[in-house]
Amino acid sequence: MLKLEDTYLHKGKRKALVALLREKGIKSESVLDAINNLPRHFFFDSALVSHAYEDKAFPIGEGQTISQPYTVAFQTELLDIKPGNKVLEIGTGSGYQGTILHLLGAEVYSIEYQKKLYEGTKRFLTRLGIEMNLFYGDGSEGLAAHAPYDKILVTAGAPVVPNSLLKQLKIGGTLVIPVGDRKTQAMLRLTKKSQKQIIREEFDGFAFVPLLGKDGWR
Template sequence: MLKLEDTYLHKGKRKALVRLLREKGIQSERVLDAIYQLPRHFFFDSALVSHAYEDKAFPIGEGQTISQPYTVAFQTELLEIKPGDKVLEIGTGSGYQGTILHILGAEVYTIEYQKKLYEGTKRFLKRLGIEMNLFYGDGSQGLQEYAPYDKILVTAGAPVVPNALIKQLKPGGILVIPVGDRSTQKMLKLTKKTNTQVIKEEFDSFAFVPLLGKDGWK
């Protein structure tokens, strides 16, 4: 089992990573501080732990990845998290992104399609003492039982914006989702002004693992 040690060396590497993210255009000091606070190397397999503070995505098993820190920061900044926000995350993965949301004061509901990954991450977050609501299931359908949400974050590339996610968003809420083909997606920010009006903003292209499920890739 990986020892959860956070040394001065790790903190120095995080400080350098935060500096790089700021240079790349991340402006929210709250987001940058959350990334500085959270030891990313805790979420890595011991064989890859030396790469934890590179601005790259890395495999975490089950065909999934831990997202590039810039991508995590970019998506989180678009969400405009306020303390107390009820947030649904589609694609728990390693738990890193959800923990960033937790540090920012969100009440996190997160759903994972891969059973083995869900079980492993649930055990790990409990070990870290991170309290969030973890579920196993088809995230492309959202999580209707606990809707509506202030914010919804999708951490996998979708072929379309699932209608279920728009419906589960509160009026005034924000959905951040990468949409495109299996190799490249445009980052979208959808702000639900009213139940019938949604404002769409389009940002840079990214490359995510595919969103699986009924309204994802089959």
């Protein structure tokens, strides 16, 4: 089992990572503070832990990855989390992104498609003392039982925007989702002004693992 130690060296590397993210255009101080305060190396396999503060994505098993820190920061900044926001995360993965949302004061509901990953991350977050609502299932269909949500974040590339996610979003709520083919996606921010009016904004291109499930890739 990986020993959870956060040394001065780790803290120094996080500080340097935050400076890099700021140089790349991340402006939200609350997002940067959360990244600075969360030991990313805790979420890595021991064989890869030395790479934890590189601005790169790394494998976490089951064909999934822990997202590049810039991607985490970019998506989180687009969401504009306010303390107390009820947030649905599609794709729990390692738990790192969800923990960033938690540190920003969100009430996090997170669903993971891969059962082995879900079980391992649930055990790990319990060990860290992070309180999130974790579920195993098809995130492409959202999590209707606990809807509606103030914000929804999708951490895998979707072929289209699932209607089920828009339905589970509150009026005035925000959905951030990468949409495209299996290799590259555009980051979209969809703001639900009314049941019939959705404001769509498109941002930089990214490369995510595919969103699997009924309303994703099969």
